[in-house]
Amino acid sequence: MRELKAAGKNAWAAGQTEERMKDYKKEIEQLLDQVGEQKPDPVAEILERINGSKYVCVFGLGTISHPIVAAIRNFTTLQIDFVCDNDPAKWGTYYHQNLKCLSPDELAGFGNDVAVLIATQSYREIHEQLKKRGLNNIHVMTEYRLLNQAYLQRPENLEVIRRNAVRMVDLLSDEQSRRILLVLISNWFLFSIEGAGYRGIFSRDQYYPSDIIQLRPDEVFVDAGAYNGDTLLEFVDRSGKEFKSIFAFELDRNNFTDLERACGQLDPALRNKIALYNCGLWDEQTEISYKSGEAGSESSCMNVIGSPGESGRAVRLSDITGDAEVSFIKMDIEGSELKALLGAEEVIRNQKPKLAVCVYHRPEHLWEIPSYLKSLVPEYRIFLRHHTNLEYETVCYAVP
Incomplete structure (x- = not known):
């Protein structure tokens, strides 16, 4: 009898979840219908x-x-x-x-x-x-x-957004992620000072939300877009200085100098477990151009790869880490995340690391990156979290 009651309760919960997912799909469709009727943009x-x-x-x-x-x-x-x-x-x-x-x-x-x-x-x-x-x-x-x-105002792209956003509702693993998806898409078109904005979906602990990411003592951490060492040092602190190794990648030469300086201040026992690379991550080994920021500042918040300016080396993550047992990958690399993930395919397929990947640099990354990760590791659970009061810092989390 207990088993029957439990089964009935689970079936009811599943039904409620399915019904709520239908609501999100309907809200997304109604939102984009409204946008399509707006003139002018x-x-x-x-x-x-x-x-x-x-x-x-x-x-x-x-x-x-x-x-x-x-x-x-x-x-x-x-x-x-x-x-x-x-x-x-x-x-x-x-x-x-x-x-x-x-x-x-x-x-x-x-x-x-x-x-x-x-x-x-x-x-x-x-x-x-x-x-x-x-x-x-x-x-x-x-x-x-x-x-x-230009992307958002093209009528044909509204249908692309609609189709992929509805699919994303099924892909996401919790209610909070689905609500974030809806708010993000709404703010692409209908953002207002008086409206909900991003405050209703804002949460702290970027890259380490406690309900999704749990660190273990032997983590092998990949910091892609290590900037001046801020996220690397946070990882060292959050791990209680108990980690196996770190691979840190930063393309911008000015930022890399700051990264070296920050790591140089660590205890030698910790510093010796960190490998620093003045290069970007890509789907092949090549030279890429980028727009450099001044020392101590980010190059830009969005879309800098391919901009005229500096040039640097890009590599495939799978070629660098080799047989290392990578357990956690963080990526914030100015719109190059999908290219970098393609170059990390072997690592992701074979080792199934936790991932925290920024998906705010390009609209299509909001669905392309989660879908790609799920195609590599079908058992991944996919989450979205948003970590500022503006459009920046939306992160896709994938955990096995």
Whole structure:
């Protein structure tokens, strides 16, 4: 009798899950129907409204302001007149080559003659602050939507997104992942300051969510996109310094110098277990071009591989690690994740490591990367987590 009751309960739970999955599919389809009926494109409409303003100001001078300003300059006809920040130390100083930083009081003096583009994760707080000062022409123009506007506004791509997003609902292993999928796609098209944004799906512990990733004492960790050593050092700390070895890859020469310096400060016993590679990961051994950042800064938040500038060596992960028993792979490599995963096929198929792979650099990576990982290891459980209040840092987790 107990077995029958348990079976009945499990069948009921499975039915509830299946019904909720149908709801997500329906919501995605309804969302994209709504988008398909919108004229003009929301981003184009915002840009047109901003272009009609006498002045344009970017508010915020933190890390994310740099790629946003670059995207505005590279992908729109907008002319930015000045910037603004709440930090008094920045007032009167010039940023982004030629833009003077005003105080909020100075900015308020322009009234409705100025269009303000918020470039900070605290967009709701800044929006409220500016509204109280009498400013009304306020927008959040994210880098993601500017870089991917051409892809997202093509009618034929709406059907591609619809088909693959519906498939993803079945592929994902928990409710939270499916909700994140829906919110991400919604924000591609309907992002607003007053709307849900990303706060409802934001979670901390990037690369180490406790409900998905558990570290073991003998981890062999691959850090692809090791930057200045920040994620590598976090891994060392989270592992309690109990790990077998680390393979760290960083293409940008400036960042690699910082990475070497950071590792050089570790205890020699730990440093000797870390192999550093000044190269990128790809699906073949080749030379690739990339846009370099200044020392101590990320090259860019998105899509830098293939950009004119520096050149460097790229390798296949499977060729480097050889017979090493890789147990955990983290990737954040500016849109090259799928190419790198193709070059890691043997490692993934044979060793089934845990994976934490960024999927926010290109829209299609949101479904292409999870689908590819599942094709290599059908028993992988696939999860999505989102780790900022803006479009950055969506990570696909795959665990056996």
